[in-house]
Amino acid sequence: MFGRRGPLTKGAPRTLSLCYFLMLFIKVRWVAVAAGLALVSAAWFGGLELPYPALYASVGLVALYNFLFSRFTKCEVEFVFATKRMEPSLPASRRNAMLQILLDDTALFLLLHFSGGLENPLVLFFLFHVVIAGLLLEPLRALLGTVYVSALLFALGGMEAAG
Numbered sequence: 770m771f772g773r774r775g776p777l778t779k780g781a782p783r784t785l786s787l788c789y790f791l792m793l794f795i796k797v798r799w800v801a802v803a804a805g806l807a808l809v810s811a812a813w814f815g816g817l818e819l820p821y822p823a824l825y826a827s828v829g830l831v832a833l834y835n836f837l838f839s840r841f842t843k844c845e846v847e848f849v850f851a852t853k854r855m856e857p858s859l860p861a862s863r864r865n866a867m868l869q870i871l872l873d874d875t876a877l878f879l880l881l882h883f884s885g886g887l888e889n890p891l892v893l894f895f896l897f898h899v900v901i902a903g904l905l906l907e908p909l910r911a912l913l914g915t916v917y918v919s920a921l922l923f924a925l926g927g928m929e930a931a932g
Contacts, residue, residue, distance in 0.1 A: 787862050790905055791842055794869050798835040802828055805880065812884075820883050827879040834872050838865075867910050870902050871917060878921045886929045887922070895922065 805828040813821055842865055874895065881889050895918050902914040 787866060787905055790901075791838075791862060791865055791869065794866075794873075795835060795839045795842065798831065798838075798873070802832045802835065805831065809884075823883045824880065827876060827883065830879075831873075831876045834876075838869060863906060863910065866905055867902075867914065870898055870906075870914055874898055874914070874918055874921060878925060882925060882928065887926055892922075 806825075809819075809821065809824045809828060812819055877891070877894055877898075881887070881892055884891075899911075899915050899918055902911045906914070
């Protein structure tokens with residue numbers, strides 16, 4: 770950012786881009802909450818037989834944790850001066866990103882469960898979360914996120930098979 774030998778050359782762009790994406794997730798999630806409310810309301814006005822209190826509660830849960838993320842996500846780059854090199858500290862941002870992805874996956878699971886299961890085309894949104902985790906997180910956390918999504922999909926299929 771300040772040239773070849775500037776303080777933000779090693780490691781900082783990943784931190785800044787991770788912080789950018791954390792804030793972008795929050796903004797996009799507000800759009801998803803509005804779209805979820807619109808879709809659930811349209812299904813209700815259309816006369817579909819769905820568990821509307823559970824669907825509205827799922828969307829409300831997403832709005833609640835998104836509000837909490839918007840209030841408590843801090844994306845300032847913290848520098849460690851003890852090493853006489855300025856390096857950003859990433860653990861809090863990585864935990865925040867992993868938590869956001871896991872909560873989104875859980876909310877998507879609930880929405881799919883209450884609105885049609887695996888036949889719902891929204892199941893493809895799990896793919897977006899896996900790709901995003903693979904791009905933003907280190908390999909082990911991305912793998913854990915993928916295993917979690919797989920477990921959710923198997924649980925959804927198992928619940929459908931069980932009735």
